[in-house]
Amino acid sequence: MTDWMRRVLESKRAVRERLRTLSFSEKVELLEKLRERSLAIARSPLRQSASRKS
Amino acid sequence: MKATLEIINRMQAEGVIGQYAIGGAVGATFYLEPAATLDIDIFVGLPKASGSSLLTLAPVYEYLASRGYNAEKENIVIEGWPVQFPPTRDALDEEALQQAVETALEGIPTRVPSPEHVVAIALRTGRAKDFARVLQFIESGVLEPAKLDAILGRHGLVERWEQFGIRFLRDAEPSERDKP
Numbered sequence: 317m318t319d320w321m322r323r324v325l326e327s328k329r330a331v332r333e334r335l336r337t338l339s340f341s342e343k344v345e346l347l348e349k350l351r352e353r354s355l356a357i358a359r360s361p362l363r364q365s366a367s368r369k370s
Numbered sequence: 371m372k373a374t375l376e377i378i379n380r381m382q383a384e385g386v387i388g389q390y391a392i393g394g395a396v397g398a399t400f401y402l403e404p405a406a407t408l409d410i411d412i413f414v415g416l417p418k419a420s421g422s423s424l425l426t427l428a429p430v431y432e433y434l435a436s437r438g439y440n441a442e443k444e445n446i447v448i449e450g451w452p453v454q455f456p457p458t459r460d461a462l463d464e465e466a467l468q469q470a471v472e473t474a475l476e477g478i479p480t481r482v483p484s485p486e487h488v489v490a491i492a493l494r495t496g497r498a499k500d501f502a503r504v505l506q507f508i509e510s511g512v513l514e515p516a517k518l519d520a521i522l523g524r525h526g527l528v529e530r531w532e533q534f535g536i537r538f539l540r541d542a543e544p545s546e547r548d549k550p
Contacts (some may be wrong), residue, residue, distance in 0.1 A: 328501075332403045335403035335404060336401070336402055336403045336510055339476070340399070340473055340475055341475055343400075344371055344396070344399065344401045344404070344405045344414040344475055344476075346403070347371075347395075347396065347399055347404040347406070347407065348371060350404060350405075350406040350407075351406060351407065351408060353406075354406050354408060355408070356433045357510050358473070
């Protein structure tokens with residue numbers, strides 16, 4: 317593993333740890349935003365035309 | 371989700387469901403970083419139908435339908451969130467429900483299974499996303515090994531745990547090539 321990749325992984329781990337220590341209410345707020353994004357992506361015409369092609 | 375839990379708490383207060391605990395990705399989020407999910411799993415203890423030993427979700431559906439919450443496929447949409455009510459199916463589920471941790475979401479009381487029970491249930495279920503969740507729990511450091519061992523032993527999951535270890539944890543230590 318390169319030093320660059322190691323730093324990327326450490327950074328990801330730090331972000332995950334920060335998110336993990338949020339309160340349940342704060343985490344659910346983020347989860348609701350993630351859900352809104354997922355639904356918006358699913359509704360996108362680009363996504364729908366891609367799924368029709370496949 | 372706050373409004374969804376208020377409705378579920380009201381169902382419990384009115385005896386439609388027994389104790390409940392939030393499972394799935396939302397329940398895991400109590401211990402881990404948030405992960406995208408589209409629905410909420412509510413594990414419930416259901417009262418038995420009168421004159422029958424069968425557990426039924428009919429009272430849940432009837433209660434919610436009478437308040438304008440309708441079923442969509444296997445979910446019931448409550449205040450914007452699709453909710454599934456998987457009933458407890460074995461002793462592990464029953465124990466997870468009984469020993470669930472009390473918490474609150476924006477002041478609304480609710481319950482989530484212990485992290486060790488979440489891991490045991492994930493091992494039992496055994497899909498790729500369940501294994502990924504087990505790895506997240508291990509990495510998070512929230513598990514109590516003795517408690518997990520006891521649960522796995524009580525519910526016949528030791529062999530699955532060992533297989534999981536062979537499959538996913540054997541190479542967890544960095545190899546010589548990966549060391550700086």
